[in-house]
Each structure stands twice: as structure tokens, then as C-alpha cells.
Amino acid sequence: xxxxxxxxxxxxxxxxxxxxxxxxxxxxxxxxxxxxxxxxxxxxxxxxxxxxxxxxxxxxxxxxxxxxxxxxxxxxxxxxxxxxxxxxxxxxxxxxxxxxxxxxxxxxxxxxxxxxxxxxxxxxxxxxxxxxxxxxxxxxxxxxxxxxx
Ligand code: HEM
Numbered sequence: 001x002x003x004x005x006x007x008x009x010x011x012x013x014x015x016x017x018x019x020x021x022x023x024x025x026x027x028x029x030x031x032x033x034x035x036x037x038x039x040x041x042x043x044x045x046x047x048x049x050x051x052x053x054x055x056x057x058x059x060x061x062x063x064x065x066x067x068x069x070x071x072x073x074x075x076x077x078x079x080x081x082x083x084x085x086x087x088x089x090x091x092x093x094x095x096x097x098x099x100x101x102x103x104x105x106x107x108x109x110x111x112x113x114x115x116x117x118x119x120x121x122x123x124x125x126x127x128x129x130x131x132x133x134x135x136x137x138x139x140x141x142x143x144x145x146x147x148x149x
Contacts, residue, residue, distance in 0.1 A: 001123065005116040006064045012113055013061045016105040017054065024050035024057075026104055030097035038093075041085045060124055067123050074124060075131030082135045091125040 001009075017023045028046055032039045043049060056077070063070055099117055103109055 001064065001116065001119050003065070005119065008113055008116045009064060009120045010061060012102070012106055012108075012117070013058070015107050016102050017058065020054065021047075021050050023101055023105060024053045026101035027053065027094075027098050030100045030104075031094060034097055035090065035093045038090060057124075061120070064120060064123070071127045074127035075134070078128030078131030079135035081128060082132050082139075086132070088129055088132070091129060095121045095125060 025046075028042070028050070060067070060070060060074075095118065098121055099114060102117055103114065106113070
């Protein structure tokens with residue numbers, strides 16, 4: 001992302017996340033409209049998860065200029081998501097749900113801002129997918145080793 005796009009996203013984030021929980025609530029709302037089948041993977045009460053999600057998102061947005069420093073924790077988060085049942089295609093659904101949630105709360109919006117947000121979120125989901133892929137390969141190796149015994 002260009003430094004200008006990073007500034008756009010950071011400024012926009014400050015405007016859409018003034019009330020704790022609001023952005024995450026809209027995100028899950030959009031996610032379950034787009035993919036109702038994902039709802040059973042999540043706990044019935046989303047309150048705690050909304051807090052975790054917003055904490056993670058705000059940490060990433062604050063550090064967008066050095067996102068590579070967050071690659072390892074994001075890979076770990078992606079590996080955890082394999083156990084929770086997230087599939088690669090779900091990340092694209094989640095990205096669009098998050099863009100829709102942000103668009104719904106943003107006081108100003110245009111194509112350039114939408115593109116910048118999509119790039120920022122892609123920068124989060126790529127390391128998560130990498131972590132998921134490594135986790136999946138490890139499970140496959142363990143299974144293969146078990147079978148060889
Ligand atoms: C932008 C991408 C995503 C981010 C930043 C994200 C972030 C998070 C965070 C921070 C947590 C809480 C972790 C914890 O409590 O330790 C979480 C939990 C979870 N996420 Fe995601 N997530 C993303 C995408 C997805 C997708 C695509 C799915 C698809 C199914 C998903 C399903 C879940 C589930 C099921 C949980 C656990 C709920 C529980 O506590 O049982 N996430 N996510």
C-alpha cells in the first residue's frame with residue numbers, strides 16, 4: 001500500500017470505530033447475511049468475540065506501515081482459524097463483509113477509499129491464509145506419519 005492509502009485507511013478507521021463493538025457487530029451482521037452457513041461456527045453470544053476482533057483489527061490498522069512485523073502473529077491467528085472451521089473462500093466473504101460494515105459507518109466514502117480498505121484487509125488475510133496452509137500441511141503430515149506406523 002502507498003503511504004497515502006495507509007493514511008486514508010487510518011483516518012477512516014478513526015471515524016468508523018468511535019464506539020466499541022459497533023464495527024464488529026456490523027461486520028458479523030454482514031458476514032452472516034452473506035454466508036448464513038458460517039453462523040454455527042461462532043458462539044451464540046458474540047460479545048467477547050466482537051471485542052477480540054476489534055482489538056486485533058485496531059492493532060493491525062495502527063501498524064499498517066509495518067505490517068510485515070505482524071506477519072507471524074497473523075499466521076498464528078490463521079492457523080487457529082483452521083480449528084474453528086474457516087475455509088479459504090470464507091476469507092473473501094469476510095473481507096467483503098468488513099468492507100460493507102466500514103462503508104456503512106464511514107462518514108465519507110469513495111472508490112479510492114474502498115480500494116485502500118480492500119488492500120488493507122487483503123494484507124491481513126494473506127498471512128492468515130498462509131498460516132492456515134501451514135497448519136493444514138502439518139495435520140496432513142501427522143496423519144501420514146500415523147498411517148505409516
Ligand atoms: C479478516 C479476517 C479475520 C480476522 C481479522 C479474524 C479475527 C479473529 C479474532 C481476533 C478472533 C478471536 C481469537 C481469540 O479469541 O483468541 C477470531 C475468532 C474466530 N473467527 Fe475470525 N477472523 C477473520 C476471519 C474469519 C473467517 C473468514 C472465519 C470463517 C469461519 C472466522 C471464524 C472465526 C471463529 C469461528 C472464531 C472463534 C469463535 C470462538 O471463540 O469459538 N474468522 N477471529
